[in-house]
Amino acid sequence: MQQRASTDHLKAFAEKCRRKKLRVTPQRTEIFKILLKLQTHPSAEGVYRVVKTRFPNISFDTVNRTLLTFAEIGLIDVVEGYGDPRRFDLNLEHHHHFYCMNCRKITDLFCEAFDQLAVPKDIKERFTVTNKRVVLRGFCDNCGSNRVGDNSKQS
Numbered sequence: 471m472q473q474r475a476s477t478d479h480l481k482a483f484a485e486k487c488r489r490k491k492l493r494v495t496p497q498r499t500e501i502f503k504i505l506l507k508l509q510t511h512p513s514a515e516g517v518y519r520v521v522k523t524r525f526p527n528i529s530f531d532t533v534n535r536t537l538l539t540f541a542e543i544g545l546i547d548v549v550e551g552y553g554d555p556r557r558f559d560l561n562l563e564h565h566h567h568f569y570c571m572n573c574r575k576i577t578d579l580f581c582e583a584f585d586q587l588a589v590p591k592d593i594k595e596r597f598t599v600t601n602k603r604v605v606l607r608g609f610c611d612n613c614g615s616n617r618v619g620d621n622s623k624q625s
């Protein structure tokens with residue numbers, strides 16, 4: 471199933487590039503594949519580290535520019551880095567995020583209750599809201615257990 475989904479994604483990728491007149495180079499395909507594989511909303515640096523193992527001569531700048539181009543043509547989303555460098559999100563469906571303050575992993579959340587959160591009237595009057603995303607922060611499964619009773623009481 472996973473495999474199939476990836477093939478579909480790659481097909482959609484190639485098609486979108488063609489439509490936007492972006493050449494499908496081996497480097498670009500590899501970068502897209504890495505995004506498919508890393509489901510952690512990687513930063514450009516994170517993608518660069520992986521792509522370098524296959525294309526040792528690729529520069530960080532190329533990777534960064536490629537990611538921004540992907541975002542420009544609507545292949546991926548740029549999400550908040552929460553104080554870190556910007557992060558990239560392959561999932562274009564409406565969803566929410568859980569951000570781990572320790573390992574910085576961003577996990578996708580699908581939650582109907584969050585989808586249905588109403589924007590208060592005074593906010594609607596001040597801003598044109600085009601998108602709503604709930605961001606939860608805390609510690610993920612891996613990091614949380616190390617922290618219980620740790621320094622959470624000190625402040």
Ligand SMILES: [Zn+2]
Binds near residue numbers: 570574610612
């Ligand atoms: Zn974590």
Ligand SMILES: [Zn+2]
Binds near residue numbers: 511559565566567578
């Ligand atoms: Zn996401």
